[in-house]
Amino acid sequence: MSIAQSSFVSHLEGAIDGSHLEPNVVQTLHEGRPIWVRYDLEAIGQAMDRSDLIGRPSNLWRYKELLPVYDESKIVSFGEGMSPLLKSPRLGAALGLDDLWVKDESQLPTGSFKSRGMAMAVTMANHFGIGSVALPTAGNAGGAAAAYAARAGMSCYVFMPEDTPIINQYEAMAYGAKAYRVNGLINDCGRIVNEGKEVKGWFDLSTLKEPYRIEGKKTMGLELAEQLNWQLPDAIFYPTGGGTGLIGMWKAFQELAALGWLDNETMPKMFSVQSLGCAPIVEAFNKGEKHATPFVNAHSVASGIRVPAAVGDFMILDAVRASGGAAIGVDEDRIGEWMRLGMSREGISICPETGACIGAVEKCLEDGFIDSSDRVVVFNTGAAQKYSEALECVIPSVDKDCPIDWNLI
Ligand SMILES: *Cc1c(COP(=O)(O)O)cnc(C)c1O
Numbered sequence: 001m002s003i004a005q006s007s008f009v010s011h012l013e014g015a016i017d018g019s020h021l022e023p024n025v026v027q028t029l030h031e032g033r034p035i036w037v038r039y040d041l042e043a044i045g046q047a048m049d050r051s052d053l054i055g056r057p058s059n060l061w062r063y064k065e066l067l068p069v070y071d072e073s074k075i076v077s078f079g080e081g082m083s084p085l086l087k088s089p090r091l092g093a094a095l096g097l098d099d100l101w102v103k104d105e106s107q108l109p110t111g112s113f114k115s116r117g118m119a120m121a122v123t124m125a126n127h128f129g130i131g132s133v134a135l136p137t138a139g140n141a142g143g144a145a146a147a148y149a150a151r152a153g154m155s156c157y158v159f160m161p162e163d164t165p166i167i168n169q170y171e172a173m174a175y176g177a178k179a180y181r182v183n184g185l186i187n188d189c190g191r192i193v194n195e196g197k198e199v200k201g202w203f204d205l206s207t208l209k210e211p212y213r214i215e216g217k218k219t220m221g222l223e224l225a226e227q228l229n230w231q232l233p234d235a236i237f238y239p240t241g242g243g244t245g246l247i248g249m250w251k252a253f254q255e256l257a258a259l260g261w262l263d264n265e266t267m268p269k270m271f272s273v274q275s276l277g278c279a280p281i282v283e284a285f286n287k288g289e290k291h292a293t294p295f296v297n298a299h300s301v302a303s304g305i306r307v308p309a310a311v312g313d314f315m316i317l318d319a320v321r322a323s324g325g326a327a328i329g330v331d332e333d334r335i336g337e338w339m340r341l342g343m344s345r346e347g348i349s350i351c352p353e354t355g356a357c358i359g360a361v362e363k364c365l366e367d368g369f370i371d372s373s374d375r376v377v378v379f380n381t382g383a384a385q386k387y388s389e390a391l392e393c394v395i396p397s398v399d400k401d402c403p404i405d406w407n408l409i
Contacts, residue, residue, distance in 0.1 A: 007070045008047075010040040012211055015315055024070060026128050026203075027211055034208040034312045036251070037068055037215050041258045050261040053226060058082040060116060060219040066255060067120065067215055074127040076152040078109040080119050081219055085227040085377070090345040095361055099375040101233070102342075103224060105382065106349040110171065112304070112382035113220065114144035117244060120216030121205050122148035131155065134202040136189030138164050139241075139303035140382055142179065143171035145205055150176045157202055159189035165303055167386045185298075187309065207242035208312045214248045221252025224377065230256075230263045234374035235325070237360055239353035239381055240272040240281055241307035243316035250319035268377075269325035269370070272316055273353075273360040275300040277332035280308060281316055285327035290314050300332055301390040302352035304381060326369060330359035336394025338362075343384060351382035352390045 012021040014030035021027060027035055044065045056062035060081025061069070069075070085103050092100030105113035122145070125133055134157035135145050142158040149156035156177040160169060161184060172179040182189045193204055207213065225232060232253065238246045250270060256262050274282050278298035284291065294309040310316065320327055330338075339355035342348060350358070357378050364370045384391065403409060 007068060008039045008044050008065050009068050009070075010038050012036065013038050015312070026130075028204065028209055029311075032311075034214070034315065035211040037211050039066060039255065041255060045259050050226070050230065050259075060119065060216070060223070063219055063222045066222065066252075067219075068124060068212055070127055074123060076122045076126050076148050077119055078115065078147075078151070080109050080115045082223055083107055083113075085224065086346070086348060088346045088348070091342055091358070094341060094345055095358070096365055096372050097361070097376055098373050100361075101375070101377045102346065102348055102380050103220065103377055104348055104380050105220070106351065106380050106384070110140065110144045110147050111386050112140035112144065112351070113217065113245060113379070114140045114382075115148070116216040116219055117141075117213030118144040118148040118205070118216070120212040121210055122152055122154070124210070124212045125154065125203055125205075126152045130203045132157070132200070132202040133205045134158070134193045134196060134200070135205040136160070136186055136193050137168070137172075138186045138189075138306060139168055140386065141207070142177065143168055143175060146172045146175035146177035146179070155202075157193075157196065157200070159192050161185055161189060165387055165389055167388055168303070186307065207244055208310075214244050214251065217244045217248035218252040218255075219248075220245060220379065221249035222256065224249070225252070225256055225262060230261055232262060232264050232268045233377045235269045235271060235364075235370050235376045237271045237273055237357040237376065237378045239302065239305045239357055239379070240274055240316060240327070241305040241353075242310050243272075243281070243312045245379070245381065246270060246272055247312055247315045247319055250323065267323050270320050270323040271325045271360055271364060271369070272320050272327040273357045274305055274327065274329050275302055275332045275335060275356050276329040278306045278308060279329040280310070281313065282327040282329035284313065284317055285320060290317065292317070300352075301335055301387070301393065302356055303387075304351070304353045305356065326364075328360040328363055330356050330363060334359055336390065339384065339390070339394060342380075348380055349384040350380055351384055352387055353382065354378060354380040
């Protein structure tokens, strides 16, 4: 064994009422709502400084003091994390921004940022000796869960609405999960997982129904801070479904501030982006409400943000409001256009969810929420190639027959 392993987790905390809960035992929800992982930040501050990160492995485990790492031998990993932060001047110029960056999560294992959350949740399940996990998904979470479960030697059950992108269905199967299509919506899939807990004894990996996926996604915020030399940007655009990414990043910034590792005084404005085809958080934000009302007839090609009801709705809204940002809804019909704009200007594999974010940047510039000189970071949460249906709708087909006439090429 390398080092004596002691975790800096101090306790768990119910997000709805702040009550303290026991750490290092299996926890799910508290009062039907998510649970925060809290750390002894003072002890972390005494044990290390940000400069100690230099030279550590270039993946998310470099932040192990700020993660629920109890036993390094239980870590389930593909070396995920430290995705590139790409300066994007051509897309910036097209949008009217001088200092635009894309944090490119499409390069992570299984092609989306879902691998960060699953790395942490499956590691913790492994730590607790859980042999079987299950989740509902309408997009990338199923493939990520299946891959991590395979790596840990666990069995995995995935329940997907019938209109889940076909690649997501294939990948879950190929990684060895028992994957089922459900004639219904994501909440129907959630109900099956919930009922199966009793019958099959599996552990529920659903978004925010266990405490650790947030901690994995938090590492996007830690990386961003480190990559920008501890100087956070002016604005962050993040596509929002269940909200773990945005909630996790905001939590990361608070922890870094408490540690005194940040050089800036002000926090970035957090922009939570949804398609107007499914915009419960945008509606709640505009009405000034604490919780969101389930969105009726939700539809979007951006499957990752087609979440009509989020169990952590109040946590998303709190973060957006505290940051001085906003929840922005964009035209569903233009998502493909924005995807193509990003892909053709920068060569980055932009997912539809991030297409929506590019639209939101455009809107926020017009409305004066951001300025052309602001440093703006857009998260590209997944890879375009996982969305064959969306690509088919938005990309004019390749000319099948190469013309003989050079004037036509
Ligand atoms: C899941 C997903 C989202 C939404 O993420 P949350 O953090 O749950 O809000 C965005 N983009 C992609 C590609 C996703 O797979």
